[in-house]
Amino acid sequence: xxxxxxxxxxxxxxxxxxxxxxxxxxxxxxxxxxxxxxxxxxxxxxxxxxxxxxxxxxxxxxxxxxxxxxxxxxxxxxxxxxxxxxxxxxxxxxxxxxxxxxxxxxxxxxxxxxxxxxxxxxxxxxxxxxxxxxxxxxxxxxxxxxxxxxxxxxxxxxxxxxxxxxxxxxxxxxxxxxxxxxxxxxxxxxxxxxxxxxxxxxxxxxxxxxxxxxxxxxxxxxxxxxxxxxxxxxxxxxxxxxxxxxxxxxxxxxxxxxxxxxxxxxxxxxxxxxxxxxxxxxxxxxxxxxxxxxxxxxxxxxxxxxxxxxxxxxxxxxxxxxxxxxxxxxxxxxxxxxxxxxxxxxxxxxxxxxxxxxxxxxxxxxxxxxxxxxxxxxxxxxxxxxxxxxxxxxxxxxxxxxxxxxxxxxxxxxxxxxxxxxxxxxxxxxxxxxxxxxxxxxxxxxxxxxxxxxxxxxxxxxxxxxxxxxxxxxxxxxxxxxxxxxxxxxxxxxxxxxxxxxxxxxxxxxxxxxxxxxxxxxxxxxxxxxxxxxxxxxxxxxxxxxxxxxxxxxxxxxxxxxxxxxxxxxxxxxxxxxxxxxxxxxxxxxxxxxxxxxxxxxxxxxxxxxxxxxxxxx
Numbered sequence: 001x002x003x004x005x006x007x008x009x010x011x012x013x014x015x016x017x018x019x020x021x022x023x024x025x026x027x028x029x030x031x032x033x034x035x036x037x038x039x040x041x042x043x044x045x046x047x048x049x050x051x052x053x054x055x056x057x058x059x060x061x062x063x064x065x066x067x068x069x070x071x072x073x074x075x076x077x078x079x080x081x082x083x084x085x086x087x088x089x090x091x092x093x094x095x096x097x098x099x100x101x102x103x104x105x106x107x108x109x110x111x112x113x114x115x116x117x118x119x120x121x122x123x124x125x126x127x128x129x130x131x132x133x134x135x136x137x138x139x140x141x142x143x144x145x146x147x148x149x150x151x152x153x154x155x156x157x158x159x160x161x162x163x164x165x166x167x168x169x170x171x172x173x174x175x176x177x178x179x180x181x182x183x184x185x186x187x188x189x190x191x192x193x194x195x196x197x198x199x200x201x202x203x204x205x206x207x208x209x210x211x212x213x214x215x216x217x218x219x220x221x222x223x224x225x226x227x228x229x230x231x232x233x234x235x236x237x238x239x240x241x242x243x244x245x246x247x248x249x250x251x252x253x254x255x256x257x258x259x260x261x262x263x264x265x266x267x268x269x270x271x272x273x274x275x276x277x278x279x280x281x282x283x284x285x286x287x288x289x290x291x292x293x294x295x296x297x298x299x300x301x302x303x304x305x306x307x308x309x310x311x312x313x314x315x316x317x318x319x320x321x322x323x324x325x326x327x328x329x330x331x332x333x334x335x336x337x338x339x340x341x342x343x344x345x346x347x348x349x350x351x352x353x354x355x356x357x358x359x360x361x362x363x364x365x366x367x368x369x370x371x372x373x374x375x376x377x378x379x380x381x382x383x384x385x386x387x388x389x390x391x392x393x394x395x396x397x398x399x400x401x402x403x404x405x406x407x408x409x410x411x412x413x414x415x416x417x418x419x420x421x422x423x424x425x426x427x428x429x430x431x432x433x434x435x436x437x438x439x440x441x442x443x444x445x446x447x448x449x450x451x452x453x454x455x456x457x458x459x460x461x462x463x464x465x466x467x468x469x470x471x472x473x474x475x476x477x478x479x480x481x482x483x484x485x486x487x488x489x490x491x492x493x494x495x496x497x498x499x500x501x502x503x504x505x506x507x508x509x510x511x512x513x514x515x516x517x518x519x520x521x522x523x524x525x526x527x528x529x530x531x532x533x534x535x536x537x538x539x540x541x542x543x544x545x546x547x548x549x550x551x552x553x554x555x556x557x558x559x560x561x562x563x564x565x566x567x568x569x570x571x572x573x574x575x576x577x578x579x580x581x582x583x584x585x586x587x588x589x590x591x592x593x594x595x596x597x598x599x600x601x602x603x604x605x606x607x608x609x610x611x612x613x614x615x616x617x618x
Contacts, residue, residue, distance in 0.1 A: 014160075017073075017153070018070045018071065018073050018074055018153060019459065019463050021066060022070050022071050022074075022462070023459060023463065024063075025063040025066050025070070025466070026063070026067055026257070026462045026463075026465070026466050027462070028059065028060070028063045029060045029063040029064060029250065029253070029254075030254075030257070030436065030439055030440050030443065031440070032057070032060040033056070033250065033433055033435075033437070034433075034436050034437045035053070035056055036053040036056050036057060036433060036436075037423075037428070037429055037433050037436075039056075040053060041428070054135045055135050055136055057135075057247065058134070058135045059136070060250060061244075061246075061247065061249075061250070064244060064250055064253055064473075065143065065146055065241065065244045066143075066146050066150070067466050067470075068150075068244060068253075068466075068469070068473045068474065068477075069146050069147075069149075069151070069153075069154075069470075070146075070149075070150055070153065071463075071466045071467045071469070071470035072150065072470050072474050073150075073154045073156070073157040074157075074463070074467050075470055075471050075474070076108065076158055076161065077157045077160070077161065079101075079161070080471060081212035081214065081215070081471065082212060082213050082214065082475065082525045083104075083210050083212050084208070084210065084524055084525075085210050087210075088209065088210035098165050098168060098169050098173075099173050099176070099177060100209075100210050101161075101165055102165050102166075102169065102173060102174050102177040103177040103181060103210075103211075104209075104212065105158050105162045105165070106162075106177055106178055106181045107206065107211045107215055107219060108158050108211075108212065108215050109155060109158045109159070109162075110181075110185075111215050111218045111219050111222070112151045112152075112155040112158060113151075113155050114222060114233075114236070115218070115236060115237055115240060116152050116155060118147070118233055118234050118236055118237035119144065119147025119148045119151060119240075120147075120148050121237070122144050122147065122234055122237050122238065122241075123144050123145060123147070123148055126139065126140045126141035126144055127141050143241075146241070147237050147241055162174065184205070185223075188223050188227065192227075193227065195224045195227050195228045195485065195489055196224075196491060196494075198223050198224045198227040199220050199221070199224035199482070199485055199489070199491075200220075202224070203216050203482065203532075213475060213524070213528040214471075214474045214475045214477075214478040214479075215478070217475070217478035217479050217481065217482040217528075217531075217532075218236070218240075218477075218478035218481055218482075220482055220485075221239075221478070221484065221485050222236050224489075225481075225485060228488075231485075231488070235481070235484060236481050239477070239481045240477045240478070243476055243477045243480030244473060244476065244477055246354065247430075247432050248350065248353070248354045248360065248431070248432055249354065250432045250435070250436065251345075251350045251360070251432040251435040252347055252350050252354075252469065252472055252473060252476070253435075253466075254436045254438065254439040255345050255347050255350065255438070256347065256465060256468055256472065257442070257465045257469065258300065258345075258416070258438040258439040258442045259300060259306040259310075259442075260306065260464065260468060261442035261446050261453065261461070261465065262297070262413065262416065262442045262446070263306060263309070263310040264446055264457070264461050265442060265443075265445055265446020265447070265449075265450045265452040266446065266450040266451075266452035269314060270409055270410040270412070270413050271293045271296040271297055271311075271413050272289070272293045272311060272314050272315060273406055273409070273410070274296075274403075274406045274409070274410040275290070275292040275293040275296065276289040276293075277398050277403055278292070278403060279292065282383075283383060283387050284385070284386025284387065284391055286315065286318060286319050286322055286324070287319060287324065287328075287329075287332050287379075287382035287383075287385075287386055287391070290319070290332055290333055290336060291336040291339075291375050291378045291379050291382065292375065292379075293315065294307050294308075294311050294340065294375075295336070295339050295343060295371065295372075296414070297310055297340065297413075298337075298340030298342070298343045298371070299344065299416070299417040299420075300413065300417065300438075300442075304338050304339075304341045304526075304570075304571050305337070305563070305570050305571055305574055307336075307339070307340035308333055308334055308337035308340075308563075308571045308574045308578075309574055309578070311333060311336075311337070312337070312575055312578045315329070315333060316329045316330055316333055316575070316578055316579045319332075320579075322391070323390075323391055323392075324386075324389075324391050325589070326579050326580075326581045326585075327581055327585040327586050327589035328589045329579060330576060330578065330579035330586045330589070331564075331575070331586050331587075331589040331593060332378065332382055332593065333575050333578075334563070334564050334569075334572050334574070334575040334586065334590060335564055335571075335590055335593040335597065336375070337563065337574075337575075338374070338560040338561065338563045338564060338571065338597070339371050339374050339375055339378075339560075341526065341556055341559075341563075342367045342371035342553075342556065342557055342560060343367060343368060343371035344363075344364030344365070344368065344420070344421060345420050345431070345435065346363075346367055346556065347472065347527070348530055348555075348556045348560075349364060349367060349552065349556055351472075351476070351527060351530050351531065352530055352534050352555065353552070354476075355483075355531065355534045356535065356538050356548060358548045358549060359549070359615075360431045361431060362549045362615035363549055363553070363615075364421070364424070364431070365425075365614040365617075366549050366550070366552065366553040366611040366612065366615050367553055367556065367557075367611075369610050369614065370553060370557055370600060370604050370610065370611060373600050373603065373604075373610070374596075374597060377597065377599065377600055378593055378597075380596070381593055381595075381596045382593075385592065412449060412450065415441070416438055416441065416442065419434065419437055419438050419441060420434045420435070420437075420438050421434075423437065475527055475531060476531065479528075479531035479532065482531075482532070483531075483535055486535065486536075487535075491536070492535055492536045493539065495536050495540070496536075496540040496543060499512070500540065500543060500544070504544065505544075506545050506546065507606065509544045510544075510546065510605050510606070513537060513540070513541070513554070514554065514558060514601060514605060516537075517529075517533070517554070517558035517559060518558055518561060518562070518565075520562070521560075521561055521562025521563075521565065522562050522565040522566065522569075524562070525570065526556075526559040526562060526563065529559055529562070533555070537555070538551060546608075547612060549611070549612065549615050550611050553604060554601070554604060554611075557600065557601055557604060558601060560597075561594060561597050561598070561601070564587075564590055564593075564594060565587070565594065566583065566587055569587070572586055572587060
């Protein structure tokens with residue numbers, strides 16, 4: 001009986017160990033940032049009270065960091081790390097894929113154990129030479145403890161996953177994977193070579209081998225710091241913490257939460273109903289309505305993949321029922337989902353803005369017109385294809401009163417972009433505060449109005465939202481280690497000099513960069529590509545006379561096409577899973593749609609006013 005109770009407790013612990021901290025951190029952050037806005041305007045402006053909200057901001061940042069590093073162990077447990085798997089999947093037979101996972105786990109374990117140890121050194125230093133946080137005067141060893149607790153939890157989750165794989169594959173394969181990892185790491189540690197070579201070889205070698213991109217970034221930075229001979233290894237742990245201790249980073253967290261809350265709450269079905277009522281009776285009407293719904297939802301979620309999942313679940317079966325081919329139905333959703341990262345709010349724009357110190361508000365404005373143009377182009381192509389194939393619209397016509405009624409029904413969803421953009425450009429809120437208010441709004445509407453978020457699923461919604469955000473934020477943290485070494489070694493300057501040696505012509509350079517971004521977007525997840533390429537390419541663009549905002553829009557729009565193109569194509573594979581159609585069939589059906597998107601890229605590249613008109617009004 002005692003053994004049964006003990007095993008039951010262990011099972012509960014396995015499923016829930018990290019969740020209490022995640023839920024508390026998520027709720028606290030959701031409340032504190034909107035409170036900051038309310039306190040500033042209601043109590044400060046209306047009642048003329050002297051309100052200091054800096055303490056709330058500091059706590060919210062602690063919640064972000066602790067919530068993220070408690071969510072990453074669940075990312076590891078669920079194997080949801082962002083990886084570049086195309087080459088491994090192509091070269092390695094299916095029966096050896098678990099061996100690749102064992103190798104990945106060894107690399108991840110090396111990073112997490114190292115960071116745990118380095119975090120302990122910082123913690124110990126803070127105990128001996130205490131410092132305090134600027135607002136609450138909390139000893140810094142308390143927030144820094146997450147580097148020990150969080151990365152230790154990650155290490156345990158890696159061990160847990162490895163034990164499962166060893167039971168399947170056997171101890172010999174694990175030892176073989178460990179020997180392979182040691183053989184690859186030894187030359188980097190024992191042979192004296194340039195820091196730049198170690199940095200790049202570890203990064204790209206690790207990604208080719210299928211190691212999670214965040215782990216590749218962290219390990220490459222750590223190996224390079226070790227190889228430098230003069231940099232302190234504690235920089236790894238220091239940057240891992242400090243990179244997330246930034247107010248704009250909360251925007252990434254909140255925009256992810258807002259998108260998931262909207263989808264779970266039921267707002268996506270309202271948007272689709274409105275779009276179908278407006279366009280459904282035309283030739284290709286449901287396909288065009290799908291594009292419009294994706295544009296609306298993109299203005300809520302800021303995520304291409306979330307848009308494809310939320311809209312595709314409803315519209316793909318509906319299009320197939322109305323006679324559309326399954327491949328085209330999935331292709332139009334996958335392509336239109338890319339608009340989700342162009343139209344504000346956009347997580348890639350937030351990342352680019354944080355990395356390059358470019359105004360996020362201007363980037364948001366710069367993406368509006370390209371997103372609308374993409375939507376118009378996709379609807380035009382959809383109409384041509386539908387007309388050719390005889391895919392008629394529904395026979396039901398709707399009066400103006402019915403359409404206005406649908407607009408009223410969708411009011412809760414349509415209010416989100418009003419809150420975000422109105423708050424930012426009305427000078428009421430920063431982008432981070434607007435994201436926080438939008439996330440809280442989405443949660444409250446989903447829970448109390450549309451009832452999609454219930455007592456039964458609220459914990460899982462909060463946890464899953466934080467886990468999704470943590471995959472991106474962990475990338476940011478590890479990229480900061482990589483970026484630190486790049487800055488020390490002046491690698492962006494060297495690459496800029498090399499590229500300018502090829503050509504100094506602005507238009508030719510733009511063409512080269514566009515081709516590069518399209519290739520990288522096809523091979524790498526967009527957040528990873530943004531974190532790696534933005535600091536390298538932006539100095540080149542500035543030197544040839546391209547505005548940083550203009551380049552940010554070009555970069556994000558190019559990488560958005562990577563959501564649809566094999567071999568990575570995350571939106572492509574999400575659409576394939578929803579439609580139960582082969583990804584290659586969807587990719588073929590998407591060719592004319594991608595061609596239209598490439599035309600958009602050329603327009604925004606060589607007619608910069610398209611991107612810069614609205615930011616110029618700010």
